[in-house]
Amino acid sequence: MSKGIAPVEHPIHALLAERHSPYAFDPNREVSEADLKSLFEAARWAMSSYNAQPWRYIVGVKGRSQATWDRLYQVLVEGNQPWAVNAPVLALGIIEKNFEHNGKPNKAAAHDLGAASALLTVEATARGLVVHQMIGIEPEAAHAEFGLNEAQEALTGLAIGYEGSAEVIPEQYAERDLGERQRKSLADIILDGGL
Ligand SMILES: Cc1cc2nc3c(=O)[nH]c(=O)nc-3n(C[C@H](O)[C@H](O)[C@H](O)COP(=O)(O)O)c2cc1C
Known part of the structure; x- marks a missing residue:
């Protein structure tokens, strides 16, 4: 089951068009340590x-780092x-809010965690894996649970694995997986200037 390849208006690399965030993960297929590395x-x-490099991750793998x-x-x-x-693998994306070299706030920290996770996602796609990121975490609970310090902030969850079939998830999520993929147009996101 898949939302399928993005209906692009201009050609992009197949990896980018294929990447998507499914809800249905195959519960019976492990991700190898080599792929995760x-x-x-x-x-x-x-x-x-x-x-x-303000990104940090905590990674849990079913069976291998189950706790x-x-x-x-x-x-x-x-x-x-x-x-x-x-999902056989869950991860938590964390930012270091301040620069190591001067302790001042790094305004790009969240941006750069996003960039790192985006590249992780493309690498995953190339390996036949899928990633579904989540802003839907309990940040304070994560902070306490993993003993983060005050300069660290838990920002995103990542579910990683192989795509599964609709039967493994409640219907409301399966429907979302089958929904049409939608994006703003180029005209909506390029505010000024020209290509
Ligand atoms: C930073 C980030 C946070 C997200 N948080 C959630 C979330 O908490 N729950 C959820 O179901 N999807 C979440 N998503 C998935 C988005 O809804 C999804 O990327 C978007 O609908 C586009 O679909 P696509 O990734 O399949 O192209 C998140 C995605 C990103 C990048």
Whole structure:
């Protein structure tokens, strides 16, 4: 089951058109340690403001680091739990809010975590994996659960695995997986100037 390839108006790389965030994960298919290492290696090589690399991750893998997976699952909001329960890998995206070199606030920290997670997602697509990011986490609970310091902020959850079939999730999520993919037009996002 898949929302399918993005109906692009201008050609883009197949990896970008294929990438999507499904709700249905295959509960019976593990992600190899080698693939997971490559996903986070891709994140590691993301560009960042001042090359500060403000992204941090906590990763839990069913069966391999089950206790961490359980703790990550507990800090997802209720609305994300019914489908994320099938993901063999859960991760938490965290930002370092201040620069290491001078302690001043890094205004690009959230932006750069997003960039790192985006590259992770493209690497995942290339490996036949899917990633569904979540702003729907309980940030305070995550902060306490994982003993984050005051310069760190838990921002996003990531569900990682192989896409599954509609039967593994409640109908309301399955319907979303089958919905049409929608985007604003180029004219909506390029406010001025020209191509
Ligand atoms: C930072 C971020 C947070 C998101 N949070 C959630 C979430 O909490 N729950 C959810 O169901 N989807 C979440 N999504 C998925 C988006 O809804 C999805 O990316 C969007 O609808 C576009 O669909 P696509 O990724 O399949 O192209 C999130 C995506 C991103 C990038």
